[in-house]
Amino acid sequence: MRPARNAALIAPFLIAACAFSACAAAQKHPKKTPSRQAAAQPPQAGPAYASRPDAMAFADDLAERRGLSREWVRQAIGQARLLPGVPRLMLPPPRGTAKNWRAYRARFIEPVRIRAGMRFWQNNRDALARAEREYGVPAEIIVGILGVETLYGEQTGTYRVMDTLATLAFDFPAAHPRAAERQAYFRGELEQFLSHCDRTGVEPFTPRGSYAGAMGMPQFMPSSWVQYAVDFDGDSRIDLWNSPADAIGSVASYFKGYGWQPGMPVWYPVRFADDGARVDMQTLLAPDILPTFGVQRFMALGALLDGDADSHAGPLALVELQNGGDAPTYVAGTENFYAITRYNWSSYYAMAVSELGRAVAAARLVAP
Known part of the structure; x- marks a missing residue:
């Protein structure tokens, strides 16, 4: 679904409760000029993209293809700021860096995360059971994903999504072995993000997420949000920051979309x-x-x-x-192992998700 990422530590944003919501009544008429207050310069940010001809040409092309207000798109992209540290985070480890599954596993299959997973499962057992019935995705896989991604919503990220997506769309590191492909991917994500903001009236500078632009408890990229996110709690909007049910249903929806085979081991x-x-x-x-x-x-x-x-x-x-x-x-x-790697392109990640889910499930069986 998206590149590997490390979400920054943050308590869930109340301000993000309506951000990227699908159909809240107050969001029917989008603002045509991003607010100056929302666009305040983030710490350690570089220059705004308004001075970049390539960014403004992209904005004009996006507005024309998507039927958006040219002024609104140019304002949004123009007020986004380069985050100098973000491109470095996208580079793979230096050649010769040894991978270590045991060390990777220890980061996620540990007591704090297992206890948090038990609480999450207990508090949301009905939604997890319903997601398994409707989508065929086991509760332990959903619990594993949300635990590895954000520790059940505790680590959803502090970067302005508008800044991270613009940075990676226009300043993706040329040293990356797949730089052209990855830059094209992030330009597509920026397009999806702004198009969705226009449809729903979300202020583009409100949502916060990871350094790669992933959002909410399940760390969905904009294209995955648009395609797979669901209103699983029935309140007529999608809130992946503060609605565990929406996060649960959306993860299950994602895996069904990627061919999850019900009943098949990972x-x-x-x-x-x-x-x-x-x-x-x-x-x-x-x-x-x-x-x-x-x-x-x-x-x-x-x-x-x-x-x-x-x-x-x-x-x-x-x-x-x-x-x-x-x-x-x-x-x-199995094919389900491969499906988990569509969420994050790493066999180590897929094993950690599976192992954490199993560990939480086992701990629940022996809990008093």
């Missing part, structure tokens, strides 16, 4: 054939995390499954999780 344990010569790691790892191999082919290549896993219907992927200088961890990822 992954299976893997062991390798005792005869090392039978293990064709090159073939097994070539598709990366894309499920490619039927069970019989998977096992013929030397990756063995235990128990009921050998009757799995559907393709599998051999997922390698590096552990620094130690031996990697391997699992067999």
Whole structure:
């Protein structure tokens, strides 16, 4: 859905309660000039984009294609400010940086997050059960997502979304290996954001989010908000900052849209054939995390499954999780594992979501 991100610590905004709402009655007539107060310069911000010909040309093109007020779009983009630190956060780690699944796991499967997940599940058990019935996505996966993303709404981000999206649309780092593709992606997200603000009357400088422009408890990017966010609490607006039900339903809606298979496990344990010569790691790892191999082919290549896993219907992927200088961890990822990586393009992320959800579910079973 979006790039990896680190949400800044913040208590949920009351001011964001109506931001990016789908159909609040007060939002039927959008402001045609972003307010000067809302556009006050954020700390450590660079120059405004009003002086950038490329940004203003984009604004004119967007207004024409989307049928928006040219003045309003130019004002919004022109008042956005470059955030100098944000492009650096988009760069991948230096080449040679060792990945470590055990260290990554420890950041998320830990007591504070598990206890918070138990409270969240208890307080929202009806909405979680309804989302599972309607969308087929287990409660533990939704709980895992919201726990990893924002610690159940405690860490939704403090960046003005308008600034982050403009920064990444016009100043994405050229050193990134996929710079052109990623810059085009963020220009599309900026377009979705402004188009939605125009439709709903949201002040473009009100919503706050991550350094990549992700918003609310589930950290939805604007395109995902427009396509998958749902009013799950029935109050006629979508509020992903302050409505746990809307966040729950929207995450479930997202996964259904990406092909979630109800009842299918996310992954299976893997062991390798005792005869090392039978293990064709090159073939097994070539598709990366894309499920490619039927069970019989998977096992013929030397990756063995235990128990009921050998009757799995559907393709599998051999997922390698590096552990620094130690031996990697391997699992067999299913189509649902792949679906989680559509939320965040990382096998480590998908495993953390699954493991946190499992840990919270297990803790609930033994809680007094």
